[in-house]
Amino acid sequence: MSTPAQRPDRRVSRTRRLLREALTSLILEKGYDAVTIEDITRRADLGRTTFYLHYRDKEHLFLESIEQSADELARQIVQIPAETLFNENGEGAGLPIALVFEHAAQNADLYRAMLRSEGSIKATSRLRELTIQYALEFTRRWWERRGLTSEPHIPLEVIAQFFAASLLGTLVWWLEAGMPYPPRQMAAFFRRLVLDGLRSVTESH
Template sequence: MKKTIDPRIKKTRRYLKEALLSLIKQKGFDAITVRDLTQEADINRATFYQHYQDKFDLLDQTIDDMLLSMATYVAPKSMGEFTENKDSSPVFERLFQFIYENAFFFQVMMGEKGVPSFQHRMLKIIQQFMNERIDQLHPHPEKMNVPKEVLIHYISFANLGLITYWLENDMKYSAKYMAKHLSELSVRGLLYVAKFE
């Protein structure tokens, strides 16, 4: 049976996470103190330490919670999502939709005063995801035209770069639009999309 968390605990943690993001946006993580966090969240220091060891623990748990939620939300529902011929990948649609719904978090974490380790952690999740999909779709990766790890790094950095571009430009395109074009780039390639051929 799943253990339920007291609503007051959830509320306090939510306030602290919101305070953390607001303060990172204002002055960057390194400049933040526990006192800043408690003042911003309107709680006392003793309450803070009931939930987190220090500001690094708060940051780690905030990132872990978001990335776990993202991985769960985006995860493929079936192999057909990769093999069916569609204009847009449902997985990419869910990815951009999740980021859109949590835009403030991602814009802060990946912004100018954001946390550099966050992008690295997000990149690792994309790489793990791509590695699993290639293993499922390609039973003989040694027969690929490029080594599997090269392909994984290429696709992962391209995905992260496109997400960063989208966030930096205030998501001027819809999540569905971005998913469609990421799907085309991933499946058909640069030459086809740019009409170089």
């Protein structure tokens, strides 16, 4: 049920979504650097003035698209109950990993656009920042949940950096290679590698 007060918000979010979608499809067609504001507004069927009511420039719109997409994923992960996430056998840690790969598959256009555009160094580093931040928080909570009060043999920051780098790098390769394995399978591969390590891969054979 919509109240009159909700309507303008909804119109705003619709306009922004149209602009984000227009930018994403245009980047894939001609590359980030070549896309103009005019291209975007023409594709979105909106006026130039409307664009500047919402965004400063192309980069602002692009960064918002990335943030929006990352926020959506974070909201999904936050909904997993802590008891599930940090359960005894470590299986729960597989859930956010699965969500990450599913999310990347659903937003593959946007992320591929980001990876291909040389002009989007800011967006790439923002995504790296977000991943590291999340990995650090996750690692800390996981450690505390296990009731381990002393510092681990390996510093938590090293664990978080390792986790973030391996996740982001594996994800980027998978997207760039055209997703050669389904998201669920990639998540299972990654979970196995990151939780049990390379040694487990040969030993269980």
